[in-house]
Amino acid sequence: MRVRFPQQPADRWALAAVVVSVLVGLYVRILEPVVEPVADAATYTKIASAFTLNPVTTTTSDWSVTGLAMRGVTYPLFVAMILTVFGSLSAVAWMQSIVVVPATVALLHLTGRRTFSPGTGALAAWMYALWLPAQIYTSLIMQETWLALLVTLLLFLLSRCITGGGWPWSVATGLLLAVLALSHAAFQFLGIALVVVLALHRWAFDRGRQRQTLVTALALLAVMVPSVLVRQATGLPQAYEGGHGVGSGGGWAFWIGTHADLHFREPSDGWKFGDITEEGEFARVLADVRSGALATDPHLTEIILSKADSEDLAHETLTDGDFYRAGFANLLDHPTAWPEKIAVGMSALTTIPPGISLYRTADSPAAVGAPWTLLAVLTFAAAFVAIVLLTLLRRPRLIMAAPFLLQLVVLLIARPENRYAIPLWTSCMLLAAVAVGYTRSALRHLVSAQRDPLPTVRIGVIVAAVALLATGVGHSAATPEPSGSLPQTRAQAELDRTRLRQIVFGSRDLPVPDVTWVADPSRSLPSSAVAVNSAEVQLRFGLGSTLIEYLPQSPTGCGLIVHGGHGSWQDAGGLQVAEDALDRGCRVIAADMPAAGVNRDQIAELNDGSRLALRQPDGLHGAFWSLDTPWRSSLDLFLAPVIAAVDRMAATTSDPVTVAGLSGGGWTASVAAALDPRIARSLNVSGSTVYVAGQPCPGDYEECLPTLYEEIPMQTIYTLSASGTEREAVQVLHYYDPCCYAGEQGSWAASVQQAVESIGAGGQYRLVVDRTKPGQHAYMDSSRSILDNWLS
Incomplete structure (x- = not known):
């Protein structure tokens, strides 16, 4: 042939x-x-x-x-x-x-x-x-x-x-x-x-x-x-009919793109409405909508409330028809925004x-x-x-x-x-x-x-x-501007928070670390503590993060998470901050960064069977880049332990959760508060400024990760850390800091505070530039005063 x-x-x-x-x-x-x-x-x-x-x-x-x-x-x-x-x-x-x-x-x-x-x-x-x-x-x-x-x-x-x-x-x-x-x-x-x-x-x-x-x-x-x-x-x-336990349907896929106030982006909580199939799930959604814990557009809200009198509420659901009706009503409410919807769609496709x-x-x-x-x-x-x-x-x-x-x-x-x-x-x-x-x-x-x-x-x-x-x-050589604008509404803030969680944890939800707390009498006690517990948070690559919990002599219901930088959490005034909180009857949980403090000298077990030592100084820079894959960064190794600490605080204290961190711990405090609204007050001391993705970055891994800052700039993280009911985020920078972020800083502060006020609910963001004690990279009197006010 x-x-x-x-x-x-x-x-x-x-x-x-x-x-x-x-x-x-x-x-x-x-x-x-x-x-x-x-x-x-x-x-x-x-x-x-x-x-x-x-x-x-x-x-x-x-x-x-x-x-x-x-x-x-x-x-x-x-x-x-x-x-x-x-x-x-x-x-x-x-x-x-x-x-x-x-x-x-x-x-x-x-x-x-x-x-x-x-x-x-x-x-x-x-x-x-x-x-x-x-x-x-x-x-x-x-x-x-x-x-x-x-x-x-x-x-x-x-x-x-x-x-x-x-x-x-x-x-x-x-x-x-x-x-x-x-x-x-x-x-x-x-x-x-x-x-x-x-x-x-x-x-x-x-x-x-x-x-x-x-x-x-x-x-x-x-x-x-x-x-x-x-x-x-x-x-x-x-x-593509939803409500069968295999994913959201075509009507839902249409509805999520009909919100003009979000510039036709998907609502952060939109997925919670998409595939209601379990018995009693609709009743829980209905209760959350009634209480305001779960917000959506007026048209879908009306449809949900109209089903409240269903004879079989336990098996009620939202159908594709419900989503189509709500979606078309959303579009008809804002006909002048249709060109923007087309532009947003074409932008996504191209x-x-x-x-x-x-x-x-x-x-x-x-x-x-x-x-x-x-x-x-x-x-x-x-x-x-x-x-x-x-x-x-x-x-x-x-x-x-x-x-x-x-x-x-x-x-x-x-x-x-x-x-x-x-x-x-x-x-x-x-x-x-x-x-x-x-x-x-x-x-x-x-x-x-x-x-x-x-x-x-x-x-x-x-x-x-x-x-x-x-x-x-x-285009690649040009200096890019920070992507996107700051959120101005609650819905926009929740959308950004959800995207941040996806980048850090690969999920819309916060992780639920499997943590067991045990008494640890071998550790030394600060003078105001009566007992010490510890827990090991299991992380990917066979790594772990140790949390140390100190119990006060006279508990008052308050709690403080103290997070260290690229040394021990006790350094540069961290131990004094913990003792101040214990004196006020606060439970204290101390945490260190990966490859630092009690977490130093760990060995990462990679997927290909090889091993990577996380030691100083490589633990600050090169090692975590090596752990990244095209599918996932290493940010969860930094933040999952803090979420575990917040879980513990939320279960054992009555007052709002407070997190304070110095240097890399300050960065961690801001990002953790942006991820988890349970953190009511966060103090970031000499931990971060604003990084523009694409510019040279001499800092540590977590400060320079473009896949994070191209989508969620630090200004947005600051906004998310402060927005919400009775939440407050304070950022302290030292004018004479010998390590990090010295000099006149804070060009972003006014826009962040404006965004927090626009979102509403009483959140506050403040930037403090401390000009005392030249030559120190530590908790200054200004930082301790802020914590005293929060914990008293």
Whole structure:
């Protein structure tokens, strides 16, 4: 059997694009060998585990069947098949990188070649082959890569339908539309809409084939009608119907993007309404809404309160219809904000995070420093230009823009994330290639007939590429401003607090450390203490953090957490601060930073089996960078022990929890208070100022982590630490400090205090610049006076 090599130059170029796509996939897989399911990936792998011989997690068949019906059929089954054959999640990523993406590249070429020109197909194929974000996304084991293949296959079948293909192509198109509808909620109505568009197309340009549109519709209904009937008969959810214990539904996904006061960001507590399935869960939500502990928009609040008289309150829930009603009412309340919603949605779809850090806390190891967001914006712009050009010059091919436009409308109505753009990119790049083709044709007409235009075009392409790269380099070299603005409402503050928790702990909720407190008589007692207890907080990598608790002779109900810096908590006046609190009858818990004080000289057990010593001075700087992965930073090692200390204080004292820290402990006090509203008063002594992500940072690991400060600047952390009922945060800086943050500081203080006042509820933020006792990095009299006032 002879293998026919492509004869047309464009076909050979397209074949080269497929090969390059495979090579790019190999590059990503070699640099990202570890696959860790995040976000929805954990749900997909759990569903798939019930349908494979090599499950990666435990699950039940009933839950998985429900999940399959609700979250999409095809991708979990695809994952299950790969697990059965190869036995690992890494194999799923490999399959997506070297099979699914290259197959998508090949289909793009075939589609463009048949519908427009061989050159258009080849260019679209190369654009997607070189689109590194699509390949890096394959590491996440989420279904957008798979959906991109299905959407491109739809484009190919559609091209066959409008270029003389017979009824088998029409049947295949209808069946694929049904498969897409069963794969993801965003495609539930794509089939019906596209059949209508196809009917209009044939009525305008190809009336002789109108019967084939009916064939497409019948093929679609032949799958969808039995699917609906089977779901109804068996009690399974309809596609993306929430309230079944497998995640929030399509109505919820729409509702969370309808809040104009949050600039159409997701409410921080929005997830608490999304999948109410447990017995009595709705009653708890109802009670929290009534008390004000859980706030939402007026329309959903009204719907929740209207269900209070339900005869079966224990099994009541919020349906997709409830969320759609509340969401549309929210949008109708603010019609002037609709352009902002569109802008926010387009920004989400075109923004590629720095380092292509999709769903990670660090840059992807495979990332290449190109201006990806700029390229994304230009590609979308070119696609819209192509739609205009097709409308003016080639209307019979305008239908090829229908899948792109229909998907885009659905995403903009909901609340899109950047990952949702992956299935859009193939149709977007096909249209962009059309725009480039028309531009090339126009340039040919502008150049003299006696002169070969191709060198001019090549030069233009080279100049444009150099300009784009220069723009990217200049953008990365420029000094960025602190991202975002300070929260001005309670909802905005809670949204930022939730995001901070996700960055630090990887969860919306605070951790619940497993801690056992025991008497520890071997430790020396301050003069005002009668007993000492200790606890070991177990952390990742086999590390631990020791907390020491001192009990006062005459308890008064107050409590103080004293946090040390990069030495012992007792240094630089820390012990005196603790003794002052004990004299006032306060329980005291002392904590040190990782690799410092009682936590020094620990050994981290890494995932690859190697060991890393956390010693001074490496424990301050290099070691924690080494512990970071693309999926998670080491910030939880700093903050989880403080949360454990707050848990203890909240359970054993009656007064509000107070935290004081010096140097790195001051930074910890501010961030802990921002994370945990139970900390009513926080004192940050010489612990931090404001760091602008991207600028040189000579400080310690926790002071310089860009993945934190790019999203939640220190100004926002200060605001969160002080905002709330009867909360107060004081930041003390020493003008003559020999260590940290000396000189005139505090340009941020006025804006932080204004934000705290705007949020309301009586919170206070103060900045104190102490000009006494030059040459000391310690608790000054000003700091001790603040604590005396709080604890008295």
